[in-house]
Amino acid sequence: MASFFDSGQVIHSFRGGRTSSSIPPSSGSSFCGTPRLGRTPGLAGTLGIHPAWTPQTEPSVTSATAASVIVAVVEGRGLARGEIGMASINLKCPELVLYQFADTGTYAKVITKLHILVPLEILMPDTASEKGKGTKLYNLITENFQSVAFTAIQRKYFNERKGLEYIQQLCAPEYSTVIMEVQAKYYCLAAAAALLKYFEFIQNSIYAPKSLKVSFKGSEHTAMIDSASATNLELVVNNRDHRSEHTLLGVLNYTKTPGGGRRLRSNILEPLLDVDTINIRLDTIQELLQDEELFFGLKNAIGHFLDIDQLLSVLVQIPKQETVQIAESKITHVIQLKHTLELVPPLRVSARCLQQFDMILEQIKSVINDDTSYMKGSLNMRTQKCYAVRPNINEFLDIARRAYTEIVDDIAGLVDQVGEKYGLPIRTSFNTARGFFIQMKLEGVVLPHGELPADFIKVTKQKNNYSFTTTDLMKMNDRCDEALREIFHMSYVVVCQLLNTVHEHIHCLYKLSDAVSMLDMLLSLANACTISDYVRPEFTDTLAIKQGRHPILERIVGQQPVSNNSYISEGSNFVIITGPNMSGKSTYLKQVALCQIMAQMGSFVPAEYASFRIADQIFTRIGVDDDFETNSSTFMVEMKEVSYLIHNVSDRSLIIIDELGRGTSAEEGVGICHSVCEFLLSLRAFTLFATHFLELCELETLYPNVENQHMEVQHTRTGDTGTERVIYTFLLSRGSSEERNYGLRAAEMTALPSTIIQEAKAISSKVSQQLLVCFSSSDPETQRQRAVYHLATRLLQTARNSRLDPDSLRIYLKGLKRDYEAELQVIGEPVSMETEED
Ligand SMILES: Nc1ncnc2c1ncn2[C@@H]1O[C@H](COP(=O)(O)OP(=O)(O)OP(=O)(O)O)[C@@H](O)[C@H]1O
Incomplete structure (x- = not known):
């Protein structure tokens, strides 16, 4: 040392x-x-x-x-x-x-x-x-x-x-x-x-x-979800209230054991990649849902387990010093181990494992009394520890225990005598801090001379009770503690010998701990399906969700939120989502990511049908808050997250981007979004991109794998004044949003003076015209480069898409040629491509 x-x-x-x-x-x-x-x-x-x-x-x-x-x-x-x-x-x-x-x-x-x-x-x-x-x-x-x-x-x-x-x-x-x-x-x-x-x-x-x-x-072996994404998606911690259970963990957590809870948490943060393992979990959940008796039987059995991991942890540690506390806790651990092993049979573990557990239990029972069990309450547990070791193993231990029993009886006798002496309804109590002491109810008690007798010392008053002791009782407590120290010391020696033999089979306790926590997690996931309508997911090359719902929102509002369909495939792997503020874009994006995580951890998902492509990484870029901890501005946080994404993304990733570029000027925002989109479009990753920059919807005409979708809203006029009111449907539809200037319309609904709103409208119209000009009429060389780039990207995607048959491929390539020629003609370039026949 x-x-x-x-x-x-x-x-x-x-x-x-x-x-x-x-x-x-x-x-x-x-x-x-x-x-x-x-x-x-x-x-x-x-x-x-x-x-x-x-x-x-x-x-x-x-x-x-x-x-x-x-x-x-x-x-x-x-x-x-x-x-x-x-x-x-x-x-x-x-x-x-x-x-x-x-x-x-x-x-x-x-x-x-x-x-x-x-x-x-x-x-x-x-x-x-x-x-x-x-x-x-x-x-x-x-x-x-x-x-x-x-x-x-x-x-x-x-x-x-x-x-x-x-x-x-x-x-x-x-x-x-x-x-x-x-x-x-x-x-x-x-x-x-x-x-x-x-x-x-x-x-x-x-x-x-x-x-x-x-x-x-x-x-x-597991999908990578970076910590910013885990925070954005509120996987285990709610961003507004750290104690709130409005997280994915809160929605799925019906575990009964600490090990089960830990396992659920780590699976949410690190979902699986292996479809076979996921399917085994899904099969188990399905079986539990179909067999109510099995489900409730196992749930009940699991609920009696203690924290096996922690128990194991103390069992395998050898203290360098021996103290009474250590001796006492070792005896507790052996009692807990016996309790745990007695709970195994209802779990239907395999016969081979059961044999091993029986063997350990037999070893324990050769030393520990059959009726010794783990109990709540400090006095109960003290008695269990005191009489844990069987009689006739150590004769001095038996003598010490007899002495202890006599002292406890004497204490009861002493308290009775004191009660009789003063004519008071007193009783013996026990807690770990005080040992034995006396308690008396205040109600209906007439004290001699209106106060407690002088030999009642260390008096405390709690609610309706007086607690106190006497000098004699304190002396007896000391004798009692001394007898116990001896008992614990002698029992400890016996228990250590026992543990030395148990250590040989320690590995099956690790297996038990593993099995209990896994079963607890799966029961918890099955439990979640009984609270809300979830469906078993499939694993294919496509992300297809029919009537998917946001699992946390569903729990918060206590009723089914508006459900939506999702479809992302290799040929259409980039979805741009537009829609006014508050129309449900962010909620939808998170819903897709949460369902993907649930599926990959082996859980059913909130939908009518769901199929997923296994994602090796899940990236999110959501939220516009400054990060005070690292002293970064909104824009810098955005850029750091995007840079991390670009450096780490793979073809099998799922990417969720919400309102990128909001932390800077509109022109720069559009520019950044456009170039990030073009980078991501060259990959086969599945991307959902929500934006207020409607200019980005143009990408659909340039890339075959882009699809525009929008959140529908309706307008009504209310009252005599005919004030316009927006109704959010939270429904996702194809195409880009027709809504314009919704920020200004939202502002109109506030108390902002109309002069300010009018000026804002005029400036906004000018700026957007300028933006459109910048976006579509750069110099011919840039446009020519862009046309070539588009052609190259689309050719690359065609080459990757090996499933096209020759005829479809020919038609597709013809389309590409036509688009390219059209782009060149716009800028007056000679069309020099050779014809198909050539
Ligand atoms: N599918 C849904 N069903 C029911 N309520 C929903 C649904 N989606 C969203 N909402 C409600 O609408 C609110 C706004 O949604 P959300 O934040 O997703 O909108 P947004 O379009 O991203 O807004 P912004 O552009 O201002 O960020 C949510 O807090 C939620 O309460």
């Missing part, structure tokens, strides 16, 4: 990279002497450690969402810059996850992964922030995760050889193939070494050999 702190500036810990402090040299011994590190306020304060570091003795559902992951991140140097190694461990789940991937200059993958992990603490080599000047990755991480504790660790602890040694030593045999996978992945191994070393130090415990689940996650 001391070697970890063998030089002065070893660990710097600070939040948001703004403050920094360092642990004094050779202070290691004093830290190691602390039995439960997380409970030591001094150290926690020095390190800036979050209270969630404190090991919890009892898993709780409410704590499931709290941050509990510690992540080490390291970047390659020199030629390997951009190669990222990461290792994460969840304090509530003993799984070491390794990641290694190449990232672009924006480090979007690292940031996205970190957002998904919700880290409690991030570790990086101290060289990433040398001399007060951080690397780009370091600056991005500290900017993006300002509320997360950040710790710089000496670079030498990021040692790949040590990392491999750790994994060979700790990995459960069942998962050992991971060693083959990662042995040449130096950066994730280096991150693992630093992480595990730090974990040992901070938790003051080590993992038992061959007990840890180790997995490697490349980014190729």
Whole structure:
């Protein structure tokens, strides 16, 4: 341990990279002497450690969402810059996850992964922030995760050889193939070494050999949704109210276990790519929906499970110090393990697994009493722990337990005596903080001389109750605690021997945890289908949704929103959507992306029919808010997001762009939109592009794969004044919007003076005429280039579209030639193309 702190500036810990402090040299011994590190306020304060570091003795559902992951991140140097190694461990789940991937200059993958992990603490080599000047990755991480504790660790602890040694030593045999996978992945191994070393130090415990689940996650098995898109789509957090459940997670979350909830969250953020796996999930949901008895039976069974991940986590840790608290919590964990294994049979797990679980249960039952069970209430649980170990295993334990029983009986006798002495209706109570104490109801009690007797001490009054104790009772409590300490200590020795044998089969507990969380997630997805009408999606080369609905809007308004059809295929992969403000464009765009994500995570979707093409990445550019955190203007946020999109987009991506270019002038906005569209049009990605720039609808006449659609609105005149009123239908129709100047019409409905509106109308008309001129009559050379570019793009698309038969191809090429000649004639160019016959 001391070697970890063998030089002065070893660990710097600070939040948001703004403050920094360092642990004094050779202070290691004093830290190691602390039995439960997380409970030591001094150290926690020095390190800036979050209270969630404190090991919890009892898993709780409410704590499931709290941050509990510690992540080490390291970047390659020199030629390997951009190669990222990461290792994460969840304090509530003993799984070491390794990641290694190449990232672009924006480090979007690292940031996205970190957002998904919700880290409690991030570790990086101290060289990433040398001399007060951080690397780009370091600056991005500290900017993006300002509320997360950040710790710089000496670079030498990021040692790949040590990392491999750790994994060979700790990995459960069942998962050992991971060693083959990662042995040449130096950066994730280096991150693992630093992480595990730090974990040992901070938790003051080590993992038992061959007990840890180790997995490697490349980014190729799941769809990539960058963190800005996850935020835009309100996948797990609502942008207006962080506590609101109006998110996709809120809509789908009917999970009963913390593990199920975690799994649902991570699947929403990282949907699957593999159609077979998705279909297996969909088959299961279908079966659950068809068999009510099965659905409710499993739901009921799942509801009794505790947080198996957290239980596993404490079972595989070997504390470096033995204290009464540690002894007591180990006994609790064995009782919880017995409770968990007894819940397995109704889950219909395979016979082979059941055999293994039975074997562990038999081992437990050879030491733990049959009727010992996990119970709510501190006194109940204390009694269960006290009598957990069977009699006749340790005769001193049996004697200590008899002594404990006598003391408890004496306490009851003492309280009865006190009650009789003063003629008061008092009763014995218990809580963890006070131990045994006395309680008395205030109602209907006549106190001698109007006050409590003097020997009632430490009196508190709560609602209708007095709570107090006496000197004798306090002495008896001390004796009781002493007897318990002995009992826990002797039981702990027996329980540790038991756990040593259980460790051999630890891998099947990982499988159980996996199975329970997966089943819980699928039950939750099936549950969502019973609340609203969802349909099983298909996977083809086309995105086709009949009467699709926005899943979150549907939940918010409590009634079905207006549904819409969607169709995007390879031949028509770019949809431009226009329509006035408030007509439902953004809602529609998000609806398509949300349905795509739901389908890829294996959920049914809110529609009458739905078919999807698997998307490897989902990009969104939505919203016009400034990003104060990173001090970016609206326009800069837009440009950063678009630049990220352009650098990372692939032919199998789904792209949602809403009102690009709103953060700058109209001419520049149209220009940017046009060039971004032309770039995207050369790809086979599916794009939905909502805009107020009606000029962009011209693209439909230039590109065969563009389709214009618009949100329909109707107009009525109301009252005597005949004021025009707009009725939003939220219905999507073909073609571009006929609505003009709707911004000005919306302004007219406000209290703005009419002179201002009139002037605005005049200026707007002038500007739009100028824009049209700019857009259509640039100099002949530019126009000629544009015609050639259009021809080349369309030829490229034709070449890609291999499904056209020769006749259709000939007709299509003739059309292309005609369009090209027409474009050249407009600018007076000689038409020099050879005829088809030539
Ligand atoms: N399909 C729908 N069914 C019912 N209500 C809808 C539907 N789509 C949108 N709405 C309602 O209309 C409101 C405005 O929708 P939305 O923000 O999508 O419009 P927009 O065209 O993107 O507006 P803007 O151009 O001003 O951004 C939403 O807040 C929602 O309450």
